[in-house]
Amino acid sequence: MGMFENIIIILYLLVLGYLGFIGYKQTKNSADYLIAGGNTHPFVMALSYGATFISTAAIVGFGGVAAWLGNSLLWLTFCNIFIGVFVAFVFLGNPTRKMGIRLNAHTFPELLGRRFNSKFIQIFGGVLIAFFMPLYASAVLIGGTEFIVAYFKVDYHMALLVFSIIITGYVLAGGLKGVMLTDALQGVIMFMAMLILLVMVFKSVGGVDVGFFKLEEVWSKTVATLSNVSLKELQAGSPDFLMKLSMNWGFQGWNKMPLFLSEGWLFVITSITMGVGIGVLAQPQLVVRFMTVKSKNELNRAVLIGGVFIIAMTGIVFIVGSLSNVWYYEFNEGKNALQSTGGVGKVIPHFINASMPKWFAFIFLFALISAAMSTLSSQFHAMGTAIGRDVFEQIVGKNNPNSLLITRMGVVIMIILSVSLAYVFDKQPAIIARSTSIFFALCASIFLPAYIGGLFWRRMTKKGVIASMGVGAFVSTFWLLFVHFQEAKALGLCKVLFGVDSLLSGKIIFVDALIIALPLSVLTAIVVSLMSKPESPALLRKCFED
């Protein structure tokens, strides 16, 4: 490791420490620790939202999928910006912020619990977060640690512990203020790295139009040639197997959509685009960001920053992922990206190291570590507040004078749990590898009807919400365990119980759990609410009127 790298690492850690210290100095009470005192700068809020949303899975995982399946993934970027930023900030942000203040809600489950005057809803939400988010966090931890191990050639377990201790330091001391300030720094690093990457990639493939034009040629030379080969003749999981599989799923080229309603179309549109694009609206660690600003103006300003940040993240990495096929074809003996690197998850790191100068590979590593840290710090904070405030305090009793201490204890417990999972399962068993999509599907199916209905529909009732959450939890869990082609096969419970990978067959197994569970959850919320007694006028006044 050179002097330049050492200096950058020390500087980075010093700045992180300083920002964590600022957060610590400004944290006087539970409002500061849980929602950053409600007076966060819009620049910090928007970057924190974006950097929390975009983890290493979005950059490396989905970037690799773009190298495999092509530019149809840009539908996800459209949803990320339009739904994840514009709709979320413009239509949900201010009602969430105002209701949060009226009800003195500090966390997402607390907002729902107080809106419907239900301890059960708050505890159920807290338990769900405390149970599933550690799996999601351990996936991000494993991903971030693997990049450190690959670059610095250090021991996995040692890297994991050092990485976790650094994040724990500023989350524990600085609360959400520390988390959001460091998120903003990490967001800036990610943004700069992506802009440089885009320019350098277009330069290396001969320009924008030329690059996309060559993509057609590379498909015809490296993938279309497999059209006469049977899938059974290829080794399962090999690059050619994956490319042939994409053809069987209806993909026709990296610049083309898969055939309408084909397996590939259902996968890209329901699992990738809608699963993540809609699922983001009900992510507890993101919803709480709306409660951290002091007026609608801050949210309006954050729309501008958030939109630009997200297009610079997923928009760029998906285009780079698909264009990596052109670079490999020209500089690696006529092979495409998967043939050159061996797997979907290896494309982006391999491409950066092979095609970019060494100084940029180091900067990109920093961007990846920043993406992991910014997501992890918010996950640690959300999990800690869920177990401390939403579960423990609700069961033991409110108005605890040691509320802040209990929350911090919750943070420590959940960090230990997540790190233990990452420590033991460094080879990523299926439940951890699939945890991001599992968490997004569950949150959307369980929380989204209650959240949107709670904000905009006064006739929604506690019974309606509880029934909706129950149906959402049951249907999405059933679909993930027994039907959806990725999770059901990977988790293996269906195979153990029934001897098959999925209880259903045909194209339906490519439809995401969210597409099935969310409409049923919404329908349940509406029907049960209309059949049950409305909430008291006093509660509704408290929720909706100043």
Place this chain on the structure above:
Amino acid sequence: METFDLGVGLAFWLMNASAILCVIYGIVYWNKDKENTTWDDEAKINKDL
């Protein structure tokens, strides 16, 4: 971009249009909307609920 088919081309332009929409909205509404950590209010809210 000319090589994109209708579906991918639509996604590409909608993606850019959404980002531009965010920028325009942020500028137009930058200062349009004209807004107490007595926090431990908490006791009163709990009593009311």
